[in-house]
Amino acid sequence: MQQSITIDKVLLNIALNLSTSRSHTQQYQSLIEGVAQAFPCDASCLFIFDEDGFLTPVAVKGLMSSVLGQRYFPKAHPRLEAIVQSMQPVRFDADCTLPDPFDGALMSEEYCMDVHDCMGISLYVEGQQVGVLTMDALTVGAFDDIDRVAIETFAAMAAATLRNIGQLQALKAQNQKQQSVTQTLIQQARSQHGEMVGLSPQVNQLRNNIATVAQTDYAVLVTGETGTGKELVAHSVHAQSHRRDKPMIYVNCAALPEGLAESELFGHVKGAFTGANGHRAGKFELADGGTIFLDEVGELPLLLQAKLLRVIQHGELQRVGSDQHLMVNVRIIAATNRQLENEVEAGTFRADLYHRLNVFPIKVPPLRARDGDIPVLAGYLLEKVRQQFNAPNLHVHPKVLTQLEALPWLGNVRELEHTLTRAALHAIQQGVSTLHLHHFDTSLDLDDVKNTSSYFPKESQPLRTLVEDYQRDVIAYALNQTGGVWAKAAEFLQMDRGNLYRMGKKLGVNK
Structure with a gap:
């Protein structure tokens, strides 16, 4: 009787959520919390299908957060495949020999324990499959007495929630779609630079800062250590701006040839210098109407800084060798890992240019300051290796994740990615799917971390x-x-x- 009351209460909450304005993330998590209340399971996972037919986890309970950074191809996971192929709940008893997709990912007081009983059900709405729900229990026979009607009713309500969320997201995507070749190219460029992954308060604040300034034309100065993702932030600002259907031109200020830097930025006319065999537009002209991203802006020589200041102040430039003034409308995003305030004080960076660029500063937090993001990032970064080497079960042992979280990561996300990739390659070479400490560089030794105290x-x-x-x-x-x-x-x-x-x-x- 008590279980029936609990399930009824959970179903009522799901029904009420269908008509609320809660975010899709909150609704996903509410569903998975309802599973824990209504059914005797120690872990559960809610999946949705992506465009490529992969199952993407959107909410978990009792599982490591790294699961949220992965995608699961059903044919590579026999249990998930069996669930997807059935319209009825599927049980996997303790003696089932099929590999479990969550081996090594179940949270418990013992860190890692084998899952005993498992259950899964496909979520359908009017014959259309919209997702999958899985439940795992450490107790043998935990699902023996589950009421079939109760689990199917819960599944129907969960499926309705997923369909509502999917329809709302589709409407938003349709409203935002831009019918232009330029926009398609921009989206391709964004996909090459990845996405902002993380659940920490620091990353959420970073997303808020981006959303705040994106719709304006203010100059943005992105600061942060090497490897934190400053370029990714710049792309996110542009992608959320009203200029998103216009080009975003990238300039690596540190790599500009000393004698040709002015020409690269502002263009030149035929005969302006030896080798100038024709007219050439510079980066600012190419970015007209869109955004220019000045990476490593602190590396610009002082002479070029003065000319850049004029473009920012008046939108006016001159090609090298020309008397004609050209007007451009460009949004400036600059990035640096230097402390430009100190450079201004030292006289190596113009104070007026600094203040023109620093209208809206965005500081990208170092990885060591992002609370709890390493497990999620590990799952996301390993996905590239999984796809490249056809190793769908590759994952990091929980004890290793704890060790990773204790390291300083001076190279930040880039260093984490390279470290995980090397370890993954070692594991694949040995024919194992779990990354253990011995697969990593010696830099994972916590003694090295302790030694950093000498700098305090x-x-x-x-x-x-x-x-x-x-x-x-x-x-x-x-x-x-x-x-x-x-x-x-x-x-x-x-x-x-x-x-x-x-x-x-x-x-x-x-x-």
Whole structure:
């Protein structure tokens, strides 16, 4: 009787949610919370189908959050395939020999325990399959006494919720669709740069900042350490702006050839200099009506900074060798891993240009400051390896995830991706699907993490001094590891060679 009352209450909450304005994420989570209340399971997962026929988890309970970063192809997972092929609930007893897609992902006091009883049901609305619901229990026979009508009723309500969410998302997508070749190219460019993954408050705040400034034409200065995803932020700002159907032109300021930098930015006319055999538009002209992204803007020489300032102030430029003034309408997004305030103080960056760029600053948090994001990122980043090497069951052992979360990640998301990729390749070579500590570099040793405490000051010191001391030691270490070759040291530290050389020179590293 009590179970019947609980199920009735859960079903009522689901029905009420159908008519609310709650976000789809909240509705997904409400469904999975309802499963835990109504049925005797220790873990559950709600999937939806994506356009490629993969099952994508949208809410979990009792499972590691890394599951949310994965996609599951039913044919690669026999249990999921059996559930998808059946319109009735499917039971898998404790002695079932089919591999479980969540092996190693079930949370418990013992970290990892084998799942005993499992159940799954496909979610249908008017004959259309919209998702899958799975339940796992550590108790043998946990699902023996489940009322068939209760589980089918719950499934019907869950399916209705998924259809409502899908229809709303389809309407929004239709309203936002732009019928132009340019927009298609922009979307392709965005897909190449990935997506912003994370559930932490820091990443949610980052998304809010992007949404706040995107619809304006204000200049945006994106700051953050190497590897945090500054370029991804720039693409997100452009994609959410009213200029999204116009081009976004990328400029790596650190890689601009010294003698041709002005021509690259502003263009030139025929005969302007040796080799100028014709007229050529610069990056700003190409970006007219859209956005220009000035990556590593702190690397621009002072002379070019003055000319850039004029374009920002008046929208006016001159091609090299021309007397004609051209007008452009360009939104500026700049990015740097430098502290430009310090550069202004040192006289290497113009104060007026800094203030023109810093209208709306966005600071991208380092990975070590993103609470709880490493498991989700690990699942997402490993997806590339799974698809590339046809290893759908590849996952990280929970103890390893705990170790990963304890590391400083000085290279941030980029370093995490490279570390996971190397470990995954080692695991695949050995024919195993679980990434253990021995698959990773020695940098995973927590003693290395503890040793970073030597950088903590025993007495009051300026933060800039501490950071520079650490940078100096890291560069020297990288040079020692690579035989004193700057190019190899830059590759070791995953940064541009020119940037590293200038930083080393500034810090007094002589190799």
